[in-house]
């Protein structure tokens with residue numbers, strides 16, 4: 001296996017194995033541009049060449065039940081999706097190890113900086129650079145086929161896989177997520193590539209306060225989730 005130049009055959013094989021493990025979408029990003037992100041630890045990407053973005057779609061009927069708050073079923077599906085994604089990333093890491101490569105699965109839903117609400121690396125930036133979707137006005141990653149009804153995980157690797165590129169933003173004039181947000185957290189601003197900060201897209205604290213202060217305290221929810229800006233997006237409905 002050549003480690004010096006991009007290996008298209010190996011990329012195809014590993015992507016097929018990831019799909020076989022249950023993923024619906026998989027793409028590859030170069031780690032270089034991602035080094036500008038807030039990372040924990042700051043040298044997280046230093047020994048890796050590529051970040052693989054893996055997504056699974058969520059069952060459509062779950063969102064039909066969401067009206068103005070998360071439902072207990074959505075909460076359970078959210079946890080199940082995280083478990084499936086963590087398992088796919090874990091199993092793929094074992095395949096890389098067997099093939100002589102190093103790889104690190106980043107948890108699907110772990111907050112490592114509780115003050116600033118950051119994961120070790122943001123899966124949305126990786127997903128965007130790997131061509132899985134664009135950053136919608138909701139600040140969610142929107143896939144052309146499944147919309148924002150996907151959950152994501154990232155796997156870092158030193159294998160020189162072939163890189164996929166970002167895709168074009170297709171939000172256009174739509175403002176459905178802005179109009180539906182129960183706390184008016186979505187500003188409705190579009191971006192051709194990505195927002196320089198979360199506050200360019202959102203009144204961020206309004207969303208956090210709603211999810212943490214109210215929704216996570218509802219019976220059988222227990223997580224800071226919502227689902228409304230996901231539900232209303234025309235992509236994936």
Ligand code: B12
Pocket residue numbers: 033034036037078107108109110111117118119120121122123124125126128129135138139140141142147148149150151152153193194195196197198202207208211224225226227228229230
């Ligand atoms: C902490 C967290 C929260 C916090 C803070 C959210 C936030 N926007 O940061 C709270 C509790 C509020 C929250 C809420 C929600 N969350 Co949340 N959350 C996370 C978590 C664990 C970390 C996010 C993080 O580190 N953000 C840091 C900021 C700075 O990054 P960002 O939001 O991606 O935005 C920047 C980058 O994307 C950057 N960028 C984009 N492309 C590029 C390219 C380059 C080169 C660079 C340099 C930068 C860059 O531009 C943005 C602005 O700076 C992730 C899991 C993960 N590890 O990614 C899930 C995650 C983001 N959450 C998710 C979801 C679905 C939600 C909710 C809808 C709740 C729900 N499940 O019902 C809401 C949506 C709120 C919203 N409109 O954004 C999904 C998103 C899936 C998707 N399709 O996009 C994720 C990815 C979990 C997963 N495994 O799928 N969440």
Ligand code: SF4
Pocket residue numbers: 138180181182183184185186206207208210211225226227228229230
């Ligand atoms: S998660 Fe809920 S509160 Fe936060 S931006 Fe989306 S609709 Fe608004």
Ligand code: SF4
Pocket residue numbers: 136137138142170171172174175176177178232233234235
């Ligand atoms: S609801 Fe409309 S504006 Fe919001 S992310 Fe989806 S397409 Fe973009």
